[in-house]
Amino acid sequence: MKKNADLSPGSITLVDVAKEAGVSAITVSRTIRSPEIVSEASRKKVEAAIAKLGYAPDPAASALASKTTSTIGLLVPSLTNNVFADVVRGVYDGIEGTRYFVQIGNFRYSALKEEDLLRVFLRQKPAGLIVSGFDQTAQACDLLRTAPCPVVQIMDFGPEPADMAIGFEHRDAARAATQHLLDSGYKKPGFLGARMDPRSQARLEGFKDVCRAAEIMDEARIVTTRQPSNVGMGRQLFELLLSRAPDTDAVFCNNDDLAIGVLMEAQRRNITVPTDFGVCGFNDIEIARNMVPEMTSVSTPRYDIGRRAIQMILDEIKSPGSVEDRNCNLGFELIERSSTLRRS
């Protein structure tokens, strides 16, 4: 059973500090928010009083009076996903040492839920907002466009961000990966995809682009599911691919989880990678480069996206309109490793 802690430190207010320091309440408020406009003498007195009383401002009162909070909202489609875990890490590293907080909303790949969450977040008067991609509902787009705070759309790259955006071209990345399979001597590449959110769809299109250009496009080699991505799913999809198109000689996976599954299933079936079969993943998660054989993958700037998204918001809060590059393409990098090294 809990005790009631009515005498907790929260009961000290600005006025108490002001009395202790012998100044007015508003001077205390200013000392905290913008010390540079308070005289050295007042500031010292106030700081001493704050330290002595252990004062800490009440964020609710501050929010009510100023119509803004220190919360930065972050809307992600998944928390399980390794990809968004890295973004989240970048975001948290980015706000480290600032007076801001991150509040994460998980919309589970549902645009409707995203719209709901957006409303919930907006009524909290956030200092900034980070959302995933460009595929919001029309209403959600309006909300983003008219939001009274900086907004960053992350992970994707499109023509017209609501406010700011940072990400990379998924379709291009998939093209590079697929082209690499062909360049490595594989003739009949397949595609495995799970979840198939808009960014996954873009990757599939990139794969198709290259296959069509090389005139080797075959729908039977494309195996996708709307279910979540994981290693077990990679094994299943690979089995399905082999049963549908047994002569497939390589595969580009929507992400590394699936690719690891393929690697494992190949090992179980004594299919030799890369000699008999090439495997390319996507995202280049840590485990991929420590597989045996080491896995070829497309390295994506997930951490940087999170980190820089926060920086854009902080800059924009400091002086609105100051961010120059409001639609930022961070690119990707194809990391060639042994799992596609047929020509060695």
Next chain:
Amino acid sequence: MKKNADLSPGSITLVDVAKEAGVSAITVSRTIRSPEIVSEASRKKVEAAIAKLGYAPDPAASALASKTTSTIGLLVPSLTNNVFADVVRGVYDGIEGTRYFVQIGNFRYSALKEEDLLRVFLRQKPAGLIVSGFDQTAQACDLLRTAPCPVVQIMDFGPEPADMAIGFEHRDAARAATQHLLDSGYKKPGFLGARMDPRSQARLEGFKDVCRAAEIMDEARIVTTRQPSNVGMGRQLFELLLSRAPDTDAVFCNNDDLAIGVLMEAQRRNITVPTDFGVCGFNDIEIARNMVPEMTSVSTPRYDIGRRAIQMILDEIKSPGSVEDRNCNLGFELIERSSTLRRS
């Protein structure tokens, strides 16, 4: 550049709704917070007015007036870690559909940072608090004990929670895993550990317990690091173990990341698992059961811990003192798979 959205939906207040509905402001407030004490007629009128105006309460004003928020704080030592990702997922599933939010604080395995974050969270007047383990600083412990909201300590199991706790016995779990290695016919088991937070330490103790009892305790077979855990680190630690104690014939890893690294490095060195060498992981993450060979691991109730921690808090908010089992041991399960199947 952003437009100023001064006419955003946020500008509608309780008073506006009250006028529209022809009742007083406080009746509107009650209709939202506890509809059961408002007459059917009033409620209908108010609900209609809310719908018509698109009203949404201002959480800051509510927090200021009521001295409590709808925020539940969650303090975790890491966001990268698979383990806490599952906890977070459970927590988010647990608050789904309630009026509460989760705010995550990442204290990066630093007890001091945890204490800071605790203070920051407490001044927001959270509705509840979830913290990791029992290893807070003395001051942080006091804060938890006197917090004016339900508190749950998760992931560990100890004698005296500050308020409530849910977790499992790490030392017992490590004992079970180590005993399993011996029972499987391995004679010289080693231990690999990364990060070595308090719960990792407890697991090491469990390992030592069993080795001492079997009179095979050898410090040379214990290889640990304070660096973060990942697959690459598993490979490195395994190399170190083999160079220090080449006759080691099995290993219990602090967690699955390391164990996967061992599996990979063993494959590279043509060490056959499980015949030549046994590998047991910890946590039983999804990828572990899809490795080749499938990995023996200790399944831990991470998702359930998160989910039930939230439930405990919600129950406790509803009626303080109502939660019966305030110190809950969810146990663990040793999942025996091929990676330790020497005696087949």
Next chain:
DNA sequence: TTGACAAATGATAGCGCAATCATTAATGTG
């Protein structure tokens, strides 16, 4: 019908802070 009681509703005040405008002190200029 009357009084007693519960259910429903309202009036008032205040939560702790920051925006606004007013005031005072400090500094510079001719």
Next chain:
DNA sequence: CACATTAATGATTGCGCTATCATTTGTCAA
């Protein structure tokens, strides 16, 4: 030295909501 200008500080008010207490209305037994 008078005056203008800037820097520093303060008094007042209100943000939107809920707690508290007071009041009204409805219900029932005597």
